Amino acid sequence: xxxxxxxxxxxxxxxxxxxxxxxxxxxxxxxxxVDGLDFAIAPGESLGLVGESGSGKTTTGKLLVxxxxxxxxHVFMQFDGQVLDVARLQRSDSKTFxxxxxxxxxxxxxxxxxxxxxxxxxxxxxxxxxxxxxxxQQERVAELLNLVGxxxxxxxxxxxxxxLSGGQRQRVAIARALVINPAFVIADEPTSMLDVSIxxxxxxxxxxxxxxxGVTYLYITHDLAVARYMSTRLAVMYLGKIVEMGAxxxxxxxxxxPYTKALLSAVPVPDPRWTRTPVEIKGxxxxxxxxxxxxxxxxxxxxxxxxxxDNDHPPLEDKGSEHYVACYRV
Amino acid sequence: xxxxxxHNPFATAQPxxxxxxxxQQERERLRAQPLWRVRLKLLAGxxxxxxxxxxxxxxxxIGLAIILxxxxxxxxxxxxxxxxxxxxxxxxxIGFDPLAAPHPAPPSAQHWLGTDPLGRDVLSQLMFxxxxxxxxxxxxxxxxxxxxxxxxxxxxxxxxxIDTFFMRLADLVITLPAIVLLIVLGGLFTLDLxxxxxxxxxxxxxxxxxxIIKSQALTIKVRTYVEAAWVAGGSHWHIILRHIIxxxxxxxxxxxxxxxxxxxxxxAILSYFxxxxxxxxxxxxxxxxxxxxxxxxxxTWWLIVxxxxxITLLCAAFYLVGRALDEVVNPRLRKR
Ligand SMILES: Nc1ncnc2c1ncn2[C@@H]1O[C@H](COP(=O)(O)OP(=O)(O)OP(=O)(O)O)[C@@H](O)[C@H]1O
Ligand code: SF4
Ligand SMILES: [Mg+2]
Numbered sequence: 178x179x180x181x182x183x184x185x186x187x188x189x190x191x192x193x194x195x196x197x198x199x200x201x202x203x204x205x206x207x208x209x210x211v212d213g214l215d216f217a218i219a220p221g222e223s224l225g226l227v228g229e230s231g232s233g234k235t236t237t238g239k240l241l242v243x244x245x246x247x248x249x250x251h252v253f254m255q256f257d258g259q260v261l262d263v264a265r266l267q268r269s270d271s272k273t274f275x276x277x278x279x280x281x282x283x284x285x286x287x288x289x290x291x292x293x294x295x296x297x298x299x300x301x302x303x304x305x306x307x308x309x310x311x312x313x314q315q316e317r318v319a320e321l322l323n324l325v326g327x328x329x330x331x332x333x334x335x336x337x338x339x340x341l342s343g344g345q346r347q348r349v350a351i352a353r354a355l356v357i358n359p360a361f362v363i364a365d366e367p368t369s370m371l372d373v374s375i376x377x378x379x380x381x382x383x384x385x386x387x388x389x390x391g392v393t394y395l396y397i398t399h400d401l402a403v404a405r406y407m408s409t410r411l412a413v414m415y416l417g418k419i420v421e422m423g424a425x426x427x428x429x430x431x432x433x434x435p436y437t438k439a440l441l442s443a444v445p446v447p448d449p450r451w452t453r454t455p456v457e458i459k460g461x462x463x464x465x466x467x468x469x470x471x472x473x474x475x476x477x478x479x480x481x482x483x484x485x486x487d488n489d490h491p492p493l494e495d496k497g498s499e500h501y502v503a504c505y506r507v
Numbered sequence: 508x509x510x511x512x513x514h515n516p517f518a519t520a521q522p523x524x525x526x527x528x529x530x531q532q533e534r535e536r537l538r539a540q541p542l543w544r545v546r547l548k549l550l551a552g553x554x555x556x557x558x559x560x561x562x563x564x565x566x567x568x569i570g571l572a573i574i575l576x577x578x579x580x581x582x583x584x585x586x587x588x589x590x591x592x593x594x595x596x597x598x599x600x601i602g603f604d605p606l607a608a609p610h611p612a613p614p615s616a617q618h619w620l621g622t623d624p625l626g627r628d629v630l631s632q633l634m635f636x637x638x639x640x641x642x643x644x645x646x647x648x649x650x651x652x653x654x655x656x657x658x659x660x661x662x663x664x665x666x667x668x669i670d671t672f673f674m675r676l677a678d679l680v681i682t683l684p685a686i687v688l689l690i691v692l693g694g695l696f697t698l699d700l701x702x703x704x705x706x707x708x709x710x711x712x713x714x715x716x717x718x719i720i721k722s723q724a725l726t727i728k729v730r731t732y733v734e735a736a737w738v739a740g741g742s743h744w745h746i747i748l749r750h751i752i753x754x755x756x757x758x759x760x761x762x763x764x765x766x767x768x769x770x771x772x773x774x775a776i777l778s779y780f781x782x783x784x785x786x787x788x789x790x791x792x793x794x795x796x797x798x799x800x801x802x803x804x805x806x807t808w809w810l811i812v813x814x815x816x817x818i819t820l821l822c823a824a825f826y827l828v829g830r831a832l833d834e835v836v837n838p839r840l841r842k843r
Contacts, residue, residue: 275739287730301735
């Protein structure tokens, strides 16, 4: 993918959260929640962002929709030939930005206002962006309810969230994200709060709608099986860094980074013929507070060597066929 | 069909064929009911549900019954004055009954609650005052919650210096003893009823009410649906008006009830000290009794019991309704 055809291009994206800041007192340290990400997403593809809890997935997602201010770096998005720099959105650009970029949140019990009807919830992007009159909006919302499998729409339009199940609520949240025809949707673990039995149907729905409406996804999850199902490419995150990235099957079949290998060895294998050498990693994930300049994975890495300690975190390098790995010993 | 030819604002969004577009029947069902009527119905439904919850609580119903009883008294007074009672005798301020002397006269067929030391009918005074008590309470409550809700929501949402300023102000107002302040104000200016309502409204609006509503607003501000509204393109005002304030309203309503109690109580105390410029009120009735030397005289109980009991009952009634509403808006408090 050349950079000009990318829908989203992220360069050196960073987010630091200050710690111990006080009134008139400068913060003494920072959490490096997202620490220099570089990736691009082509139109129509779906990039899966996987990693343990605390690796910075949600923070990345929130930076891309500007729910958080960007500490450093660039996020370029290109819609209909118009290039936006998300870190420095102009007033005139922000209108395009809000029409083209949407987010689906993790918890459908939290992401719907309990006092607003399903209609008001789904129509919100249309209402705040002044798209169509009330009748248009009503029809559009009904159409979306059909699309996400809540039909007939008239039985759902004027109900309140507490009258719906978790799965139905997440369908409503998906409808809200898609109602203005976004080009890029960030989905932050949209199935992790749902019953296992309905996860698959929600994932299927998102995939079908993605293809049908031409939506590009950034799909955040900690579940490799979900990532495998939902994404064409995969980026593995560890403490604010991408440690491995490539085509989904390539990364899962031929993982190269010790962390990815460890993650994969933790997943139960449905195929009995597939043997895998288990990888041991020590300890759990910590918080990236003022990290020392060495490989972020050093403390837990079974392959750790002097080179990993003496140098800063390894750069993400192409190991052939767009399979990127950040490791000195691969 | 003409409607089909209208400009389609979602031009790129025509999901093809597979049953995802609306069929004609569904479309007509949507058009059959205008949105405002649907919303009205929903509102009625919500109110009805809340009413059912409210009625599950006995103390709330007792409070409501007392409030309705006094509202009845207030409404009946002008009717009685117009049709039954002779204004020369029964006027609450300038009436005088020469036949009932010596005053204060005990309850009788003509004067159910007797007369006061100036020969005026106590029942008429009591009923006449009720309306002002209600108006005072309501106006003060409205001012309180208007200030409390807007300042609370703004301080929680924007934080920063707005928050700091109003919270320090609230600390200041809370530490001021309101009654003492009102007495001082009453000594310096002639306080009348509208001014009293304003002062009480402002004091409680910038004081405790703001702090409580702000802390509630803080919990709403961090909800994911607020983030979703922002991602949808909503402005700060959209979020404050459509997400934060609607979720504050139940609490707001609750604090209205408590402010009414405070206002009626403050009126009684100020009138008792003769610091309120008002034609007639429950507090003033006690003041008259006291200045004529009958305050602790149990033989003339009819002078002190009706206004004293009314103040207590009406204050308690609004408080009880508030408590019951608390259970409606905070489901965690509900026992079941
Ligand atoms: N608002 C914030 N203030 C301070 N620190 C934060 C904030 N948000 C996130 N962090 C920290 O940044 C790091 C990354 O958090 P993030 O929520 O992005 O992780 P995640 O990968 O989404 O994890 P999870 O799987 O638990 O959702 C964590 O260490 C977290 O404690
Ligand atoms: S660079 Fe070294 S420490 Fe880091 S992952 Fe590779 S081998 Fe492990
Ligand atoms: Mg997360």
